[in-house]
Amino acid sequence: KAGVTQTPRYLIKTRGQQVTLSCSPISGHRSVSWYQQTPGQGLQFLFEYFSETQRNKGNFPGRFSGRQFSNSRSEMNVSTLELGDSALYLCASSLGGGNTEAFFGQGTRLTVV
Amino acid sequence: GENVEQHPSTLSVQEGDSAVIKCTYSDSASNYFPWYKQELGKGPQLIIDIRSNVGEKKDQRIAVTLNKTAKHFSLHITETQPEDSAVYFCAAVGISGNTGKLIFGQGTTLQVKP
Numbered sequence: 001k002a003g004v005t006q007t008p009r010y011l012i013k014t015r016g017q018q019v020t021l022s023c024s025p026i027s028g029h030r031s032v033s034w035y036q037q038t039p040g041q042g043l044q045f046l047f048e049y050f051s052e053t054q055r056n057k058g059n060f061p062g063r064f065s066g067r068q069f070s071n072s073r074s075e076m077n078v079s080t081l082e083l084g085d086s087a088l089y090l091c092a093s094s095l096g097g098g099n100t101e102a103f104f105g106q107g108t109r110l111t112v113v
Numbered sequence: 114g115e116n117v118e119q120h121p122s123t124l125s126v127q128e129g130d131s132a133v134i135k136c137t138y139s140d141s142a143s144n145y146f147p148w149y150k151q152e153l154g155k156g157p158q159l160i161i162d163i164r165s166n167v168g169e170k171k172d173q174r175i176a177v178t179l180n181k182t183a184k185h186f187s188l189h190i191t192e193t194q195p196e197d198s199a200v201y202f203c204a205a206v207g208i209s210g211n212t213g214k215l216i217f218g219q220g221t222t223l224q225v226k227p
Contacts, residue, residue, distance in 0.1 A: 033213045042219050043157075043202065043215075056213070056214045092215075096213075100213075101159055102147070103159060104149070104158070106154075106155060
């Protein structure tokens, strides 16, 4: 059974640009959550999608957005990139219930220069 | 607000010794507590979890205990091996209800010396 796949693995972008990251969940999983990981702030929740609907949102500015497709694949978008957006972006998939196991992908390392 | 405190931030043990990592959560409605291991360059890997209707769970060398009254939960690794060296994160489901929002602790860097 394939795990959670995130693409691309690495990205370098310039301030002011926008970026789109992709996440393919484990087959059969309907929930995809996104997290930002930085040395200073640790792992912080961005948002969660379930059946193409955003079910929960963390405390990030509106420049961070996401969506989920009918096949459960998800994308997140960051517009007007800032240097502080440099981080490892992780997605996690789960069956969908709040108390079910969440499995993470390898992450996308975004560097903003 | 929702918060998970994790201690210690670093832990160094000799191979074969035990390691204990402790977490405290603030949201009394939290009812699911997973633990993740993250190796360099990889995403977090789920290693064990516990639900609020259970006080202890064990899987080979790893065990987790939960004290709901005190809002504490702990990870115990026995007979540590060099390959246990990694960063460990505790987490709690942030709010009650049917969501997947995990609130993570700050992480513990475990070093197992051969």
